[in-house]
Amino acid sequence: MLSTARWRQDPAPGEEAGLGGGTSSVVNQDIKQAMSAKLTPAQLAQLEVFAKTLDREQALWVSGYFAGLAAGAGGLTAVGAGPQDETAPATAAITILYGSETGNSTGLARDFASRVQAAGGQARAGGMGRCKGRALEEDRFLLVITRTHGRGGPPQSALNFFEFIEGRKAPKLPGLSFSVLALGDSTYEKYCEAGKRLDRRLEELGATRLAPRIDCDVDYEAPAVQWMAALEPLLPKELRKDTGAPVSVAVRAAALPAAPQFDKRHPFDAPVIENLVLTGRGSSKETRHVELSLAESGLVYTPGDALGLFPRNDPELVEAILSHTGLSGDAPVSRKGGETSLAAALASDFEIVAATPRFLESWAALSDAADLRRLAAPENAAERNAYLHQHHVIDIVRDFPVPGLTVEDFVPGLRPLQPRLYSIASSLAAAPDEVHLTVATVRYELRGEPRGGVASGHVSSRAAPDTTLPVYVQDNPHFRLPSDDAPIVMIGAGTGVAPYRAFLQEREARGATGKSWLFFGERNFRSDFLYQIEWQDHLKSGLLTRMDVAFSRDRAEKTYVQHKLKERAADLYAWLEEGAHLYVCGDAAHMAPDVHAALLSVLQDQGHLGPEAAEEYLRTLQRDHRYQRDVY
């Protein structure tokens, strides 16, 4: 059966379908115009590309095909929309797995999924990088579309999948029928090698080849369509309903809704499942654990990824700004996607906490205040920065009122509200359909008033369970677990421990055998030991091999993670020599450089290296992806 939980990855953000435009010789301009009113540009582009590949006979066949689909018993369903019916017969489920470098495989996979779904079948396209390999055991039909990396290996995003499927833990797949479409570049020696490897391996695992592998060169479209066409008659009958009155392609194609793909431009409103304070009583800070549901979003992620969150501004701040500017919250404001009220725009669309130089400049002009005009002058950059550090938008509009201000005056000075990224603290393997975050609430005083972070303030004050947060998954390919048997050393302070929670959940689910060592730092043991019980359980079970903690405010002398690294220098060096992968997550300004310096000192002391050689050691680790950082 297919469910969103089987996938760890949606098509990678930013990967486009890779289908080119161009005018079609088959679809005439009139029809095209009619279609453009009904189809999304992407659909239209897909259709054009597809059409370009057809000869006359094929075109006729396809028109009949679509007509048949339309006439089938309500058979057109949303592509990839929502969870599939768990009780539907497994024969109708087709898994289309892609390994993509530039998006071509992704586009083809989605395209084919659309075709199958349009035929009333269940098909789901997903990236190999985040496919839970074991789920293949449940599959009946697997179609693989994979690019080959320049030198013959799998695409970067598919490395884990290849390791799994080619490794000893791969399941036997006697119940599976498959076919492989291999994309490559014939100028390279190992042409389509990744596809060949999978084709061979699936057979070794007992799967049945449904149709021969097709290898495609850089002009892949035509053979890809051939492959799909060859497969269609071989798929189960449910997918080949035909007969019925011919209907024009244009009309029927319009009935295919676009798949809801959530990304930065189209964030998913994720329901809050849990929002609790991790820090115990008496803590000097507030750090929260937030669980969001991704059910029915199709969003998937890999440990190491980040979640982008679009916060809403504090309603009280919106009120205060309206009150001090004298503007009406009901005033219309136009923005991308239509008109809204000023109050709504200030809440969701604009940055209204921190003031930017642009705002200062704008407000200097509006208010004509001498102080602001001086600060806005190009030569006073240092002073301006200092001022902006101490003055938010609200402070400026309060200190320098502008009588008769209009919305049109005010809004252009504001910067669009940007999403905030949080390292994901969970693995889909442990928490299917969920994403967990570790959020430090930012609170401080400015000019005698309590102030707070935009996103963390939203999470802290206005994100009770059952509310929603607009989110998207931000791929972070440079912070990834190594192979299951590799030792890992995870260094994190504060919320920097979040991805390690995801790492260990993932390793637990995978049955990974590699050793692991966590260095964690915070202020106070009693209140700030984030996820303490979980680390204790992992230590007990052996999933986590070692843990060292540094609490900076428990004793007179402050201890940070870098001190612990030096304390454990001999063992740490031994781990590195054994091939351990190093991870650093957390504060970029102090922690990361301090940790880097501590690592250098460990290498110098234990490896008897000079300063230059120690630097080179770390550079080599970095080159080998064995020293990865996620700092902010």
Add this chain to the structure above:
Amino acid sequence: MSIELVEPPHAPTDRSRDRSQPLSNLGPDETLKAGSNHLRGTIAESLLDEISAGITFPDQKLLKFHGMYQQDDRDLRDERRRQKLEPAHQFMVRVRLPGGVCTPAQWIKLDKLARAHGGETLRLTTRQTFQFHWILKRDLKATIQGLHEALLDTVAACGDDTRGVMCAVNPALSGLHAEVYNMARDASNHAAWKSGAYHEIWYGEKKVASSEGEEPFYGDTYMPRKFKIGFAIPPSNDIDVYAQDLGFIAIVKGHKLEGFNVAIGGSMGRTDGKPETYPRLASVIGYIPAARVTETIDAVMSVQRDYGDRKDRAHARFKYTIDDKGLDWIKAEIENRLGFALEAARTYAFTSNGDVLGWSESDGGRSQFTLFIENGRIANHPGLALMDALLTIARIHEGTFRLTPNQNLAIADVGREQRPVIQALLEEYGLDEQGGASAVRRNSMACVALPTCGLAMAESERYLPGLISKIEPLLAKHNLMDTPITLRMTGCPNGCSRPYNSEIGLTGRAPGKYNLYIGGGFHGHRLNKLYRENIGEAAILSALDDVLGQYAQGRRPGEHFGDFVIRAGIVPEVTEGRHFND
């Protein structure tokens, strides 16, 4: 003292549950003790573990022998679990303070340690010692080393050993007190365990090789359960001698100590729903001259050491050994080990197990002030800076402090010149008057219970003062405000505040629910009887209103409440512990 097993000549007995058996036949705690390398276990390693504020479960058990309990703030337990934090682990540290006597210098040190590590509070216990609460693992060594500087330790303050040795406070006769107190101190020093574990773990001393073994008396498995010793000086039974495993009742002629009646087998603890468990008052088995105290302790303890039940800890106290083997058999075995027969018990008379509060005169022109301390809690309360007051007094006091078994504090051995100085300080801090407390409040005790005690099922220390405030109007209504009645509450059935020989006893069953017992002896000589089971506050007050009303109406002159309810047939008299649950 030999640890070889001596078969008694008088009669064979069942040895299937005692230390003659291999460990595999005994309870898991016996294996733990035997494998602990004389109480070292992995305590030193547990202390270094930075991932938890607690220690391993086996080490928790061993740490009790070192006078410390791992506890946690139970008020926060659920909250922290949801926060993915371990329980707020902290440690209760119980000082070994034989007879409850401490010097002002020691007081100052204890105060300092409590402020530094112990949540700025000290608890006076029902066994005359100090307890620190809220001590974090990382501060344990500093606390123990701090105590060491004041010549104090925590050896055997808990665990399967002698526990603290009690001694009557006895305000009237300072010479006699000094004599008996010295014996209590010697008894404690004699009977405490001897392993080098304490010095190694807490003071960082190197292990010293010993030719004769580390525990010549205890061996590898120590006692089957705790063993409590106390010295009473009639007519005061302040130490509740009948609640001790081994009690010595001083027999005095003139002002001179002659010897002691020996009482054995007292113990409070029981378990709800287990009728085979019961409180038992000690049985007086004879008399020994004062010079025979140490060997009597060895003989009695060794009988329990050798015959006590080591399969079931709920049946391991000396009282069950006595009732199982028979008092005569046990007495014969003790005499066998002593090598002489006990003399017949001498006559003695107790009048009360409470304290005489306020100033009282002592011999030699000395005096003492006994300060009522509600439930033994020393802290700076809002409106009453008790901890500061006592520290101030300690700084100028030239005598000693004596912690009473009723959790009160005697400022003892005050000279003539000092008395007005101390009186002035008491007045300054508002401690001179005993606050208009009812006689019931002054004769009340509660154990610590929530939030720190792991055993508590209901509130005790935090609840009793408020409950008494609701009982006092009933007392006033029945004109009983000045009639002393003992009232003791515990948060569980284990009986730390000795509830089962009080005239009114309340033991916690569940949050807000208590068993109500009445009919105990005013000076601790008779167990009380269950009167109402598992009831809440309204039912407690209603039941007490009723029986106090009957008492006010029907009592004879001088008749105590506990005696009245039995004479009036409200509850039957409990004559022996094993009939407590009948």
